[in-house]
Amino acid sequence: MFKIDYKKTLKFLASIKMAVIVIASIAILTAIGTFVEAKYDATAAKKLVYDSIYMNIIMVVFAINLTAVMVDRWPWKIRHIPFICAHIGILILMLGQFLTSKIGVDGTLRVEIGGQSRLVQLPQTDLILYSSFDGNNYTKIIEREVDFFRNPPTVEKPMVLLPDQADIKIKNHYRYALASKEIQASDNKKLGAGVRIQITNGQANFIEWIVQRNPYTKANVDLGPLKVHLGLLPESGKGLNEIYLQAMDNGKIKYMLFDKSSLDPKFTGELEEGKSMATGWMGLELRILRFFPQAQENWKIEKRDFPTPLTSEALEVEYKGKSQWILLNDTVKFFTDNAVYFLTYANRRMDLGFNVQLKNFIVDKYQGTMRAMAYKSQVQIEGYGEHEISMNEPLKYQGLTIYQASFQDGPMGNPVASIFSINKDPGRWLKYLGSLIMTLGIILLFYFKKMGIGQKKGS
Amino acid sequence: MEMKPKSKSINRWSFKVLLASLMLFICGFSSQINALTLKRGEALRALPVQSDGRTKPFDSFAREMLELIYGKQKYEGREAYEIIFTWMLAPQVWTQKELFEVRNHEVLKNLNLEPSKRYFKGDELFGNSKFNDLRTELNIKRESKEKLNPYFQALQRLENQFFIFSEIASGKMIRLVPPKEGTQWMAVADLQGDLQAQFMEVTKAFISSIGAISEGKAVSVEQAEKLDEQVLKFKELAKANNPELYADQTRIDTEIHYNLFHPFRWAYILYILGAFVILFAWITDKSKPMSLAWVLLGLGFLLHVYGFLLRSYLMGRPPVSNMYETVVWVSWGSLVFAAILEKVYKFKFILLAGSIIAAFGMIIADSAPIVLDPSLQPLEPVLRSNYWLTVHVMTITISYSAFFLAFALGDMGLIYYLKGEKKHHEKIKAIVTAIYRAKQIGVVFLAPGIILGGIWADYSWGRFWGWDPKETWALIALLGYLAILHGRLVGWIKDFGMVVSGVLTFSLVIMAWYGVNFVLGAGLHSYGFGAGGVEYVSGFVFLHILLVVYVTVYRRQTLGK
Secondary structure (H helix, E strand, O other): OOOOOHHHHHHHHOOHHHHHHHHHHHHHHHHHHHHHHHHOOHHHHHHHHHOOHHHHHHHHHHHHHHHHHHHHOOOOOHHHHHHHHHHHHHHHHHHHHHHHHHHOEEEEEEEEOOOEEEEEEEEEEEEEEEEEOOOOOOEEEEEEEEOOOOOOOOOOOOEEEOOOOOOEEEEEEEEEEEEEEEEEEOOOOOOOOEEEEEEEOOOOEEEEEEEOOOOOOOEEEEOOOOEEEEOOOOOOOOOOOEEEEEEOOOOOEEEEEEOOOOOOOOEEEEEOOOOEEEOOOOOOEEEEEEEEOOEEEEEEEEEOOOOOOOOEEEEEEEEOOEEEEEEOOEEEEEEOOOOEEEEEEEEEEEEEEEEEEEEEEEEEEOOOOOOEEEEEEEEEEOOOEEEEEEOOEOEEEOOEEEEEEEEEEOOOOOEEEEEEEEEEOOOHHHHHHHHHHHHHHHHHHHHHHHHOOOOOOOO | OOHHHHHHHHHHHHHHHHHHHHHHHHHHHHHHHHOOOOOOOOHHHHOEEEEOOEEEEHHHHHHHHHHHHHOOOEEOOEEHHHHHHHHHHOHHHHOOOEEEEOOOHHHHHHOOOOOOOOEEEHHHHHOOHHHHHHHHHHHHHHHOOOOOOHHHHHHHHHHHHHHHHHHHHOOOOOEEEOOOOOOOOEEHHHOOHHHHHHHHHHHHHHHHHHHHHHOOOOOOHHHHHHHHHHHHHHHHHHHHHOOOOOOOHHHHHHHHHHHHHOHHHHHHHHHHHHHHHHHHHHHHOOOHHHHHHHHHHHHHHHHHHHHHHHHHHHHOOOOOOOHHHHHHHHHHHHHHHHHHHHHHHOOOHHHHHHHHHHHHHHHHHHHOOOOOOOOOOOOOHHHOOOHHHHHHHHHHHHHHHHHHHHHHHHHHHHHHHHHOOOOOHHHHHHHHHHHHHHHHHHHHHHHHHHHHHHHHHHHHHOOOOOOOHHHHHHHHHHHHHHHHHHHHHOOOOOHHHHHHHHHHOHHHHHHHHHHHHHHHOOOHHHHHOOOOOHHHHHHHHHHHHHHHHHHHHHHHHHHHO
8 A cells, every 4th residue: 555654745845855946936937927917917917827826836835845844843943043934934924925815905996086986996807797677777686706817708618697588698708909989870769879079179179979878867978177968958057067968859959058157058959960059168169970869889899919008808798699899897788678688897896885085186297397296185084084195105094005006187188086006905914024034034044154053054 | 387477577567557547547536526616618517407307407408418319428529518509509500410329220221221320310310201100100109008119119219309309409498497487497499588688698608619619729718708607697597587496506516516527437447447456466366456456446435435425415315216226236235245255255356256346337337328327317206205115126236236246256166167176176165155155145135125125015005015027026036046045055056056056046136137127128117117238138148158058068078087
């Protein structure tokens, strides 16, 4: 019979040979990771290398090796102190990193200037299917965590949702897709209207589609000083510069224009495709370039080999023999005779438990340039008052740390939203403790050598 | 050995050369000391300009601009500030001169220009019908937000050269007067009233003095004084416009001093001299010249520190935030570690290795301004006012100093293996000890340095370890050295292995230090990114690998006999 020789096994696990193999493997694997990151991006490196099964295996072996080598030296003597410190330090450090990755939170929070938010976007992705019989009230019927980046569905092996009822097939996934919207007229009465507007005054020129999800919802575009809505006309204005458009059954569009001075509409009237109206602000004119009473939005997808800031993940979904694309953090609708399905592919969202309101966002520039010197967010936190968060000056609240990560520029080039990184790191103290012990060990190693303690050759 | 008498005479001769060069150095140095204050007729240098987010002397501005367009800080022996000023006076003359440096062959091919040439006339480049096509091509690439490859980076530089030259020529980029409101200074083109009139006076005085030079005559004292006087008057008027925003004169003067004196250059000259003295002492096996070497290196060291202090004062931060500054810092560290180890072991060659690296590093830093940008630049938001940043960068890079020292010692070791392993057994033993110590010092700094990087990342982003390529490669280098030290501990790696690994493992450091920014070009440390020099650096690494292979094969053969 084959018997495990425990002593021999321990000797091997604790051997320097093992250590050197492990160290070299970590070095090679992480080096590959940096090349993957250079070629693709940090997410790809993380998913394909740093969080891969190979890396995890090596780390486990490394931990075993570090433990075994210490067990092997038992009983410890004084001369072992630096050696024990250095190795235990690394173990604690790894344990801390493990805790962080398992139960830590690392998400992003986007808050518009003047607005508030409490939903943190996490890196995990979920596929969620809702259904509705009246088009207004939706019930969640499927919620599933997916990692299409690592395990993409294919035509041969699609992911099927509700195979008996809806039979929605997810049959393709692009890691990097360049998407452009394609809007088509449809005769499905459950769809909302779509208008393509142009706002111009000879210098500024802005062209955009506005599409309603269904005939009852509102859609809008925000140009900063001016907002254009598509949906039901309101009873009164909000004291802002706004234009409301409402699609009519006769193929025309009713409009209402409000400005800052009054809650009553300044102008009302009707428009149709090709017609325009003067807004009365800065010589701007609004023209209806295209109008579909029922508009169907589709993504036109181009596959890319490498990511850029413009690419996104994309999924191809088939329903009743018809395929369409859906991007990450995007939704798609399917209609049956008596129900509507609503499918979203999105990053998981976590409720902070309190609102973060962005009162103001300030970008300091280096003198006479557009170069940012510092950015600061003035936030009002529910139950915690007003605070300033800036680069390198995070805010701690309820075990979470809120960091200034970046900001988002609007179409006019001025910042419209601040982006925070939200972190909770239960492994932090272990990482600091481990670092401290390890560093102490390394320093002691030198000190002991100099003092002639622990002069030992080989093992 | 019969070599001895011959080498003695060589040594005597070289000692004389050394003394002579030392004398020359002292003369040069003292003349520089005298020139700490501006010469007559050079007041223009100290005229404050606002550019790239700070106020600086016109001298610095001009050097940076000429560097960008011509690739050097002087044009045909003329000072940058004179050249830049004349661009504004006579742009059409300058577009006829071969002033614009273009190094990318593909760009030149697309412009139908001679790829073997390096400098081109503005008319050839920007009047070229293809130039606009290339700009469109660059814009499309930019719109796609993809990473720019070297070809597009070269196009970007070309576009920049065009932009900067035309902006300077039209007077729109030379911002000399603080505004009454706002922060952007008024450019020459926007000046009005008294300021405009006074600037005309400056121009006139400048033309008359430059006219004298172009006719081959010396500038008269009156001409020079007139120019200084007009510049001074202009300065007063500019300051009066908004005294609070106007540049601090002490800082401007200090920067002029930094530019003109250039302490780093004197430091490496002293290092080279010091290296020669040690070489002399080492070959002749005398210890007397060593004290001279210590003095030379000590002086160089002081100047090196002085340069650091000047840069820190000018920028208000420790100078370790870009490639250039880390090269200067690492050179400094190598010398410090070499000196410490030398004090302990007294092997001479340790200090020799240290001074060679220090000189080598400083010369590289000084001679490749396109790759290693020496200009004083404001920091990205994330790098500002951060204590941990400074500490972690300084700790990690100082470990590179120790590894660099181990590398140079490894090279020396290889040479001894070639010269005969048995004959030089003792020297090899000594070198191995020094390499071992240098590697250990490196590890002692690198491991905590990486951890400090984690603390910084935790403090700034809430991520202790995020697999950022710069940090990751520092870790890989650490793992490399740790593997070697462990291998040595159990006797796998013997003397030859220590020498070879001293050279080879340094490739990991080169990757972490230079490669991540210039080869990989990804990650959070992107503020330090640049382009260029890849062929030289990889050549350097490759040659050393070849050397190692050659010595290994040679050793196998000789041992086999």
